[in-house]
Amino acid sequence: MDRGQALKTTIPEEDYMTSGHIACPGCAAPIAMRYCLKALGEKTIMVVPACCWTIIAGPFPYSSLKVPLLHTAFETTAAAASGVRATLDIKGDAETTVVGWAGDGGTFDIGIQALSGAVERNENIIYICYDNEAYMNTGIQRSSATPWGAWTTTTPAERPEDKPKKDIIEILVAHQIPYTATATVAYPHDLMAKVKKAKGIKGSRFIHILSPCPPGWRMSDELTIKASRLAVQTGIFPLYEVEKGRKYTITVPRKQGVPVAEYLKLQRRFAHLKPEDYDIIQKNVDRAYERLLRKTKQSEIL
Amino acid sequence: MKKILMGNHAVSYGALLSRVEVIAAYPITPQTQVVEKLSEMCAQGKLKARYINVESEHSAMAACIAAEQAGARAFTATSSHGLTLMHELLHWAAGARLPIVMANINRSMAPGWSIWTDQNDSLSQRDTGWLQIYCESSQEVLDSIIQAYKIAEQVLLPVMVLLDAFFLSHTYEPVDIPDQGLVDQFLPKLDYAYKIDIKDPCSFGSLLPPEYYLELRYKMQKAMEEAHDVIIQVDKEYQQMFGRSYGGLVEEYRTEDAELVLVASSTAASTSRMVVDQLRDEGMKVGMLKMRFFRPFPTQEVINALKGVKKVAVIDRNISYGQGGIFCEEIRSVLYNIDQHERPPVFGYIAGLGGRDITPTTIREILSHTLKEDKPKENIIWIGVKR
Numbered sequence A: 001m002d003r004g005q006a007l008k009t010t011i012p013e014e015d016y017m018t019s020g021h022i023a024c025p026g027c028a029a030p031i032a033m034r035y036c037l038k039a040l041g042e043k044t045i046m047v048v049p050a051c052c053w054t055i056i057a058g059p060f061p062y063s064s065l066k067v068p069l070l071h072t073a074f075e076t077t078a079a080a081a082s083g084v085r086a087t088l089d090i091k092g093d094a095e096t097t098v099v100g101w102a103g104d105g106g107t108f109d110i111g112i113q114a115l116s117g118a119v120e121r122n123e124n125i126i127y128i129c130y131d132n133e134a135y136m137n138t139g140i141q142r143s144s145a146t147p148w149g150a151w152t153t154t155t156p157a158e159r160p161e162d163k164p165k166k167d168i169i170e171i172l173v174a175h176q177i178p179y180t181a182t183a184t185v186a187y188p189h190d191l192m193a194k195v196k197k198a199k200g201i202k203g204s205r206f207i208h209i210l211s212p213c214p215p216g217w218r219m220s221d222e223l224t225i226k227a228s229r230l231a232v233q234t235g236i237f238p239l240y241e242v243e244k245g246r247k248y249t250i251t252v253p254r255k256q257g258v259p260v261a262e263y264l265k266l267q268r269r270f271a272h273l274k275p276e277d278y279d280i281i282q283k284n285v286d287r288a289y290e291r292l293l294r295k296t297k298q299s300e301i302l
Numbered sequence B: 001m002k003k004i005l006m007g008n009h010a011v012s013y014g015a016l017l018s019r020v021e022v023i024a025a026y027p028i029t030p031q032t033q034v035v036e037k038l039s040e041m042c043a044q045g046k047l048k049a050r051y052i053n054v055e056s057e058h059s060a061m062a063a064c065i066a067a068e069q070a071g072a073r074a075f076t077a078t079s080s081h082g083l084t085l086m087h088e089l090l091h092w093a094a095g096a097r098l099p100i101v102m103a104n105i106n107r108s109m110a111p112g113w114s115i116w117t118d119q120n121d122s123l124s125q126r127d128t129g130w131l132q133i134y135c136e137s138s139q140e141v142l143d144s145i146i147q148a149y150k151i152a153e154q155v156l157l158p159v160m161v162l163l164d165a166f167f168l169s170h171t172y173e174p175v176d177i178p179d180q181g182l183v184d185q186f187l188p189k190l191d192y193a194y195k196i197d198i199k200d201p202c203s204f205g206s207l208l209p210p211e212y213y214l215e216l217r218y219k220m221q222k223a224m225e226e227a228h229d230v231i232i233q234v235d236k237e238y239q240q241m242f243g244r245s246y247g248g249l250v251e252e253y254r255t256e257d258a259e260l261v262l263v264a265s266s267t268a269a270s271t272s273r274m275v276v277d278q279l280r281d282e283g284m285k286v287g288m289l290k291m292r293f294f295r296p297f298p299t300q301e302v303i304n305a306l307k308g309v310k311k312v313a314v315i316d317r318n319i320s321y322g323q324g325g326i327f328c329e330e331i332r333s334v335l336y337n338i339d340q341h342e343r344p345p346v347f348g349y350i351a352g353l354g355g356r357d358i359t360p361t362t363i364r365e366i367l368s369h370t371l372k373e374d375k376p377k378e379n380i381i382w383i384g385v386k387r
């Protein structure tokens, strides 16, 4: 690159999030929010339950967001977003986007009743789950998003998580909502394209963002993007979207020959795993990816 | 054996010693160490309990209710939003007459989010039929969990053990851990008479027409009344076996010849105790009434302690909006029926909501205000409000 030539970024410059937020160093959650807001624009209302983002948003009288933020009780995100949407509708504001923004605990566990209720009604909201695969805000307890084999404070290394991660995307797809997608902060263009696409669709839209958490994953701060990228390349967290509950499209394919061990080895929450455990995980990842491929093929005929 | 324990771990040890059999819990700050320790104890095999990692507090209490109904000693711990999410099931647990014990770390309610202490979470469960014990030290927490099972299993009502967020939950103190053998003698295995039994099929909690409902609620109130003597008896037995007593429902501290009695609960009581000592040294006739139980309400104890004193000052770290401090209002109400000439003016102070510290200076301010005025000018006297 020529000296003196300004570095041009293809990421929009407008920012609706400020610096000075109080996430831990290397946290993917503020990065995810920043990209999402760039894609959503200023006419956005954020509804956030109890989660790390409650803290990241800043204590009174500060806010790290330049859009309205409604804090809500832990189990209520989708119901509260429905309420905001109802008022906008009755007041004739069709332009503003209402976004429920919750962690995995608030989505997979305590908030799933409200989420299922809202998307079954096909509420005109976007629900974004930033998934750091445990209850981080309360100090790293397991959630139903915690992957098999992982250490947390409630699944100690002697008795690590022994159940597979809940397949939240399939649960949402089963509600046959207009749009469901996965994303990570290592692929910002893909992430923003999905958020923009979601914004242009009416009805319930769900975006699932893998959100590395250095303290919770027992990983060095600078590895967040690398871990996010490896999650996609190894296929443990494939990037895809599902339209109308049936049309599956892989947006960034996995990379041949990158074993899942490369992803797991970055994170000390998997440090106690034995080689045969890696094999089990690799087999499960391969099987799930095959299944996903079959779905994309099937949806071509649909 | 003595150990340096945080308040939360004193809860876990209390549950361990009580040999709880089913734990269903959900994490919430500042309760997490209670359940982390318990899940560690289970993982290491120290505690032979089935630990259910539920997906919400609502489910935690529902699971405890069903487990207890099936005949196991059940335990949970929560705080604030977790407790209030359980509200429906708190009525259920008491209505089903299940001797469940739970620890609740007193934390303020949102909005705005606060993880710091006040008592509005538990006091707003006042009418659910749970006994409530407010603790002042980690030792009292551990002892109260064990006492709570003994009381609950006699009167067949659930018990909540309360501790202040951070001031107690996260403070480390030396705690005497009683001998398991002695605890087993004090608290034998649960033998719940009305449990689900495959050999004697019964239905639990069926539709209850108006001909029956009133009688069952009457019996709940009778059980609460009966709990009064049971609490005193259990505390006495505890003293005999373990050498510690908490006075039953309340503790009077230096009230013998007191002209002014300060009423406090939880950690504000331990700070008050210190201030009372200082003021006694300065020649003032002050004493303290520590409210250990809130339910059943210690009506007779309150009357005995406050009848005929010149003035009473109540510190409430809670509020019933539209009325006042909750301890204060209940104290005024029980004093209403005593002779007018023996009835002291009751000054109601609200302080420390949302974790604002109640320091010795705060308590001195409360006492000097009480001494200055003949009668309270307002129903609520707010301490430290920036207006």
Ligand SMILES: Cc1ncc(C[n+]2csc(CCOP(=O)(O)OP(=O)(O)O)c2C)c(N)n1
Residues within 6 Å of the ligand: A050, A051, A052, A053, A073, A074, A075, A102, A103, A104, A105, A106, A107, A132, A133, A134, A135, A136, A137, A138, A143, B027, B028, B029, B057, B081, B082, B085
């Ligand atoms: C009813 C209720 N129960 C528990 C809590 C405590 N709590 C606050 S945040 C949190 C964990 C959030 O986990 P997750 O949704 O995964 O978000 P993260 O903190 O990991 O970003 C918990 C358990 C609460 N606020 N309300």
Ligand code: SF4
Residues within 6 Å of the ligand: A022, A023, A024, A025, A026, A027, A028, A029, A052, A056, A132, A136, A137, A212, A213, A214, A215, A216
């Ligand atoms: S604990 Fe994890 S998710 Fe929470 S702010 Fe820190 S890095 Fe982010």
Ligand SMILES: [Mg+2]
Residues within 6 Å of the ligand: A103, A104, A105, A131, A132, A133, A134, A135, A136
């Ligand atoms: Mg999480």
